[in-house]
Amino acid sequence: MASRTLLCWDFDWSLIEENSDTWVLQQLGAEAFYKAGRQAGTQWTQLMDECLEQAASQLGRTPADVQAALHATPFHPAMVALLRRLAAAGSDSNSGMDGGGDSGGVAGGGGSAIDVAVISDANTVYIDTILTHHGLAPAVLEVHSNPAEWRGGALRVAPYHTAPHGCRHCPSNLCKGQVLASLLRRQAAAGRLYDRVLYVGDGKGDYCPSALLLHASQHWHPASDAAAAGGAEAAGSAANGTTAAAAQRGQASSIAPGPCGSGSNRVYARESYPDGLPCSLWVMLRNEAAGGGDSSSGNQAEAEAPEAGSEVAAAGQAGGGRARVVPWSRPEELAELLSKELQLG
Ligand SMILES: [Zn+2]
Known part of the structure; x- marks a missing residue:
């Protein structure tokens, strides 16, 4: 058998040969949001969600920008x-x-x-x-x-587990x-x-x-x-x-x-x-x-x-x-x- x-x-x-979370934020020029959130001790998934929302609402980054960053992610x-x-x-x-x-x-x-x-x-x-x-x-x-998921032009990320x-x-x-x-x-x-x-x-x-x-x-x-x-x-x-x-x-x-x-x-x-x-x-x-x-x-x-x-x-x-x-x-x-x-x- x-x-x-x-x-x-x-x-x-x-x-892949990268951390996709930090890679995308770098490509979007959203590192300042990331650094501020890290300093504040924000939980990782929530931090990614917030940074992506800020990249869209404050920097005008579009779904196409995020997609371009993803397509360029190092993949051996x-x-x-x-x-x-x-x-x-x-x-x-x-x-x-x-x-x-x-x-x-x-x-x-x-x-x-x-x-x-x-x-x-x-x-x-x-x-x-x-x-x-x-x-x-x-x-x-x-x-x-x-x-x-995409909401209002921003990618929003939620935790996998919804219960402890x-x-x-x-x-x-x-x-x-x-x-x-x-x-x-x-x-x-x-x-x-x-x-x-x-x-x-x-x-x-x-x-x-x-x-x-x-x-x-x-x-x-x-x-x-x-x-x-x-x-x-x-x-x-x-x-x-x-x-x-x-x-x-x-x-x-x-x-x-x-x-x-x-x-x-x-x-x-x-x-x-x-x-x-x-x-x-x-x-x-x-x-x-x-x-x-x-x-x-x-x-x-x-x-x-x-x-x-x-x-x-x-x-x-x-x-x-x-x-x-x-x-x-x-x-x-x-x-x-x-x-x-x-x-x-
Ligand atoms: Zn475990």
Whole structure:
């Protein structure tokens, strides 16, 4: 029987080579609003909403200006090519999997099925616009992000979760672990059971879903699961079409879904940014593997990538085996790692 893989992406600095939130504000010349809001301690999603509103009302920036900024967002050709190959593999395949015809469900090597999802703290309009601009919307099964819409010529952004999500690791607007758990439960209910999940991320917000996948650690209170699952899930799922509308609310369970904790799962954690600064997810996972569980230890930047990856693997998986946390820093390096893992040839 063919295997089924979920390839789950963070967006900023994982799929694209920028932070789309700050990039767009820079392009719009709205940095002063951003700086003022940061100084005032405004919560991130609310800050983006306010800055975009001010860019429209005070600077006269139009939807076309925002769109132009999004089209110019740095997106490495190797990443674009990887997703295009996944999309092409999907359209070339004769369906056959689970009744076939799922957009975003694509075929990898060895008759395996690969579903691609994006879970991001940016917003739905940014992600949809960028994916569509590069012809990548058909490659993605689901997009989960803060819901955005045009109102009075301004893009307005709302939090993904409309109720407290009870996760101690995640920002108030979005717990990616719960979004991923909910996605896995929905897919399982529809008969799509994943054998493994590959997760790509860089930031603090990617720790919660990574912990869920690596060792089935759930960092939110089960009682809050239902509230969060029924939050903005339907509104926040832009996707490429059908799946978002079919998103079911309130399918809560405190039991981690199928592949969570599986030894086949991998977390592709970005190790450093182009400016050399270390990425939070990598530092957190490495410290956790070292037994510290505290990301405040001072020696963050000295690990060499391959050795550190092996350490994380050894500590994270009894019995050894392949590294479950895979470090990467350059997009072309990640594209090669994933092509190999997914047997794209
Ligand atoms: Zn969380």
